[in-house]
Amino acid sequence: MWALYVWNKRSLVSHDEKRELIANKIISTFLMLSLFSSLLFAQDKNKKSRSKYESLSERNISVDQSVPGLLQEAENLMVADPAAALDRVEQALATSITQKSSYNEAKCYLVLARINEHQGETELASQNYLDAYKRLVSVYNTTPDFRTTLEGLGRVNFNLSLFDQSKRFYEDLLNTEIDENKRLETELRIAEIEVALGNAPKALEKVSQLEPSLTSNESKSLQSRGRAIKARAYAQQDDFAAAENSLIQSADETAGESFFDTDSEILDEVVSGKFVPEDEEAEELLNIYQQQDRKEEEIALREKIAVSKADANLPLQATKQRQAIGKVLIEQGRTNDAISQLRQAAVLADSTGNFQEQANTYKALAEAYNQSGVKSKAIEAYKSHSLALENLIEQQQTQRSVRESLLKKQQDIQALTKDLALDESSYLLEETTTELQAQQLRGQRLLIYGLIGLLVLVITATYYIYRNAMKTKRVGQLLALKSLRSQMNPHFIFNALNSVNQFVTLNDERAANKFLAEFSKLMRMVLDNSQKEFISLREEQEMIALYLKLEHYRFRDQFDYGFEIDPSLDLDELEIPPMLIQPYIENAIWHGLRYKKEKGHLQVNIYQNGDGIKISIEDNGIGRVESARLKTDNQKKKNSVGLKNTLERIAIINQVYHTNYKIKITDLNEDLSGTCVEILTPKNHG
Incomplete structure (x- = not known):
């Protein structure tokens, strides 16, 4: 064989080094066993009692207050001071664990989940709702808290786009004792999930079955939601006429059967502003206009909504509508009209103190001025945009800092539950072993001495076996070399x-x-x-x-x-x-x-x-x-x-x-x- 390449490189330790390693292992093992024996003696002489829950004293947490009172305080502080609310929940949870009250533990996790939802931490909320669910499902599945848990799990899973899981929890909620309003709301939630899953026919069928109950129900918000879901399902099937008709029916119902003679008259009332649809219906109607590129109807409807929200002292929502109108007008080339809308939006945004909307509005206004050639106005708008953007960045940094501190507090609470469980396990283990320790200590010492002797014997024998094996191996290699x-x-x-x-x-x-x-x-x-x-x-x-x-x-x-x-x-x-x-x-x-x-x-x-x-x-x-x-x-x-x-x-x-x-x-x-x-x-x- 002519073609050949050999590179044989070995990383070997010399025999002296190996003997030294073995000797070091013998000494270190002997010292380790001797130290362990000494610790046993010290434990026998200096045995002292310990607290059952040492983690509480380390965290300076008191467990002598009422859990319901602490949770009520937490709910009251949820918006104004979420950090303080988490402190109350931590104290309540520690108390519930030490009192071994799984029901109170579940209530603590429910409040935690609501705080998480309010802070926008949907995944954390989902985990806390699940912790509450695990503690309630077996024994407390007929309580209001269990129903609240199911509803929360359905909601957060929907927000996380986990539609199948959301549907399962809502269906479980239907199997509990709930009132008619809650039943209709839950059924509509399931219909909404069907639309999200792409099952438009199934959603339409469910809403149609609910329509008699919705009609007789006095809750206009539920009726509005039903129409919005129905329109969304029709739009998913590209049946925009049916979707639009399902939304403007409410205008007809508002004025009476004889008020409008045709659908076109109904639409005129919608556009003219005599009829104001609910938020969900308006959103669906706007989606239909956008998908069909019906810009005039979109502008008219947004104008009506903006006026309605301003009259209702909701400037933030009115601002968003004015911004959207300005964007559509710019797409149509109606720059001056767009500037008029965006100036109104800027005034509304300034009144809200919302830096995000201020930045968005002034940026759009600056671009509109720039397109119309009014450079000086564009520069002023850009300056306002920059100022709002600086304020927004500062606000976001503050919010990020607050969010990080809240997340750390949440982690501390999770760690506390684990530490308390570990404390209890350690305490029970110590209590169990203390009674036997005195009797077993002598046997342990004898066993340790025996192990030390056996270990020394085994390691010594291993050393000599290894040395002889190395000699034999070397002799064999030399014989092979001589043979070659x-x-x-x-x-x-x-x-x-x-x-x-x-x-x-x-x-x-x-x-x-x-x-x-x-x-x-x-x-x-x-x-x-x-x-x-x-x-x-x-x-x-x-x-x-x-x-x-x-x-x-x-x-x-x-x-x-x-x-x-x-x-x-x-x-x-x-x-x-x-x-x-x-x-x-x-x-x-x-x-x-x-x-x-x-x-x-x-x-x-x-x-x-x-x-x-x-x-x-x-x-x-x-x-x-x-x-x-x-x-x-x-x-x-x-x-x-x-x-x-x-x-x-x-x-x-x-x-x-x-x-x-x-x-x-x-x-x-x-x-x-x-x-x-x-x-x-x-x-x-x-």
């Missing part, structure tokens, strides 16, 4: 005798005699070195020089060779394994140069390479690929014994002597002809 060296000799002798045989075949008796004389000299050198693990570089050089001379004598018409050694090298000081270079020279001659049509060249160089030496064997033969192609079937079945043994010897030497011999083989030319073998050896070994 022994295999090299007959292989080399066999190849050399082939050369003698060729001279005899050619009746060249004189050449054969001369070759045998040189060959006998080489054999003496090989046999003298066969029992050595390493020989000097000078001895290896003499053998290689004689071997090259013999091979060139046989193939003198097929190649020339050169053999150069760095004169700075101390050939007697440096050592390498015997027969390390010869197999690669043989391979270069027999598989690279022998088949070359013109006369080839073989160059062997030995020179300094850092702390070691580099041996380079280059030939301009036919190359590894072409050589492999020319091999006979019999040759392909056999690997080169010399190369194979050399690689195995190097692997064992690297492992046994912790050296780093490397062999690298490369093609010299782009056509894959010519081969270079580099052997890198360390300076010292063993």
